Amino acid sequence: MSSKVAVGSDIGQARRTVEQLRMEAGIDRVKAADLLQFCTEQAKSDPFLVGIPAATNPFKEKKPCAIL
Amino acid sequence: MATDGLHENETLASLKMEAESLKGKLEEERAKLHDVELHQVAERVEALGQFVMKTRRTLKGHGNKVLCMDWCKDKRRIVSSSQDGKVIVWDSFTTNKEHAVTMPCTWVMACAYAPSGCAIACGGLDNKCSVYPLTFDKNENMAAKKKSVAMHTNYLSACSFTNSDMQILTASGDGTCALWDVESGQLLQSFHGHGADVLCLDLAPSETGNTFVSGGCDKKAMVWDMRSGQCVQAFETHESDINSVRYYPSGDAFASGSDDATCRLYDLRADREVAIYSKESIIFGASSVDFSLSGRLLFAGYNDYTINVWDVLKGARVSILFGHENRVSTLRVSPDGTAFCSGSWDHTLRVWA
Numbered sequence: 001m002s003s004k005v006a007v008g009s010d011i012g013q014a015r016r017t018v019e020q021l022r023m024e025a026g027i028d029r030v031k032a033a034d035l036l037q038f039c040t041e042q043a044k045s046d047p048f049l050v051g052i053p054a055a056t057n058p059f060k061e062k063k064p065c066a067i068l
Numbered sequence: 069m070a071t072d073g074l075h076e077n078e079t080l081a082s083l084k085m086e087a088e089s090l091k092g093k094l095e096e097e098r099a100k101l102h103d104v105e106l107h108q109v110a111e112r113v114e115a116l117g118q119f120v121m122k123t124r125r126t127l128k129g130h131g132n133k134v135l136c137m138d139w140c141k142d143k144r145r146i147v148s149s150s151q152d153g154k155v156i157v158w159d160s161f162t163t164n165k166e167h168a169v170t171m172p173c174t175w176v177m178a179c180a181y182a183p184s185g186c187a188i189a190c191g192g193l194d195n196k197c198s199v200y201p202l203t204f205d206k207n208e209n210m211a212a213k214k215k216s217v218a219m220h221t222n223y224l225s226a227c228s229f230t231n232s233d234m235q236i237l238t239a240s241g242d243g244t245c246a247l248w249d250v251e252s253g254q255l256l257q258s259f260h261g262h263g264a265d266v267l268c269l270d271l272a273p274s275e276t277g278n279t280f281v282s283g284g285c286d287k288k289a290m291v292w293d294m295r296s297g298q299c300v301q302a303f304e305t306h307e308s309d310i311n312s313v314r315y316y317p318s319g320d321a322f323a324s325g326s327d328d329a330t331c332r333l334y335d336l337r338a339d340r341e342v343a344i345y346s347k348e349s350i351i352f353g354a355s356s357v358d359f360s361l362s363g364r365l366l367f368a369g370y371n372d373y374t375i376n377v378w379d380v381l382k383g384a385r386v387s388i389l390f391g392h393e394n395r396v397s398t399l400r401v402s403p404d405g406t407a408f409c410s411g412s413w414d415h416t417l418r419v420w421a
Binding site for chain 2: 010015020021024025027029036038039040043046049052059060
């Protein structure tokens with residue numbers, strides 16, 4: 001491979017990097033999404049936070065029952 | 069090629085300088101909206117109580133390291149893949165093995181369940197992603213119906229069906245991600261931009277639109293537009309390989325786990341890192357991360373055999389889970405959020421609740 005081709009691909013790569021960075025620098029930024037609000041709203045339906053009783057969670061053992 | 073479109077003052081050096089100054093500008097733009105850290109905003113939020121999470125099921129059967137696992141939408145079945153070349157479908161309630169297929173290669177690093185629950189996809193050192201329809205016909209050989217879908221030029225590190233059984237997204241050691249049509253095996257879109265192996269990917273929740281995030285050995289997390297193939301945002305704050313990426317349930321953020329022993333949270337609308345989950349005592353890499361349903365908890369599996377549970381808002385660790393006897397390599401929360409499953413180099417999978 002001649003050095004001209006190698007330089008060509010380096011320039012191509014560098015050009016693509018500059019174009020990509022230009023695009024990224026230009027995007028619209030807004031204040032951080034309200035992750036807090038989402039968490040609080042969804043907390044009631046999060047099984048790990050609310051806790052599921054052994055009776056309804058298929059993974060937890062049910063209390064042993066005695067057969068009389 | 070060397071002289072093609074080369075402007076008078078555009079040399080390699082000038083382009084590199086421009087790139088550096090653009091990177092500086094990017095940091096400035098990101099800092100402009102930087103009011104406070106997430107944990108400061110969350111100061112008034114009620115602290116979490118004590119958690120009791122235990123191993124409720126242990127899935128034994130793989131002959132070597134478990135490398136990947138995925139849940140079926142039925143919240144019960146699990147597919148897992150291993151270094152031993154086997155892919156197994158389990159019923160996690162009963163721990164029974166429902167299907168097993170032996171791949172032609174070892175190190176099956178990726179596996180995924182189809183949304184319909186009727187097929188699985190997997191691949192690894194064979195550089196391919198193959199789809200196997202699941203059949204309950206005892207006379208049928210699963211391997212006979214195998215369909216080769218994706219072809220990369222290096223190992224397959226991750227795969228995921230999109231919203232349907234018809235398309236698969238793959239990530240590879242060849243530095244690219246790709247979108248494939250399952251039926252025809254046709255390449256629909258390829259995603260170039262990572263400077264090294266891509267190790268993980270995650271699709272945005274369907275309501276958020278057509279994007280996905282990928283993480284790689286170049287320490288970058290990149291967000292892609294699936295239609296155009298364009299990278300829309302990139303984050304380079306980790307100090308080592310990014311092993312796992314997962315969207316926050318609302319789709320507005322994503323978490324990452326890295327060999328630098330930290331997990332981080334990135335806000336997509338503010339375009340910056342908003343939290344780091346780390347402790348001085350945690351020195352081994354995080355291999356896999358996933359959120360609880362509300363996004364309040366982040367479960368992370370580590371190379372020191374433990375699973376740490378983080379309060380996403382406050383940045384503190386709320387629990388540390390012991391049980392695995394070797395590295396935790398994969399971790400996913402079940403579709404209804406009632407449990408999570410971890411896979412390990414100790415050959416087992418554990419379901420925790």
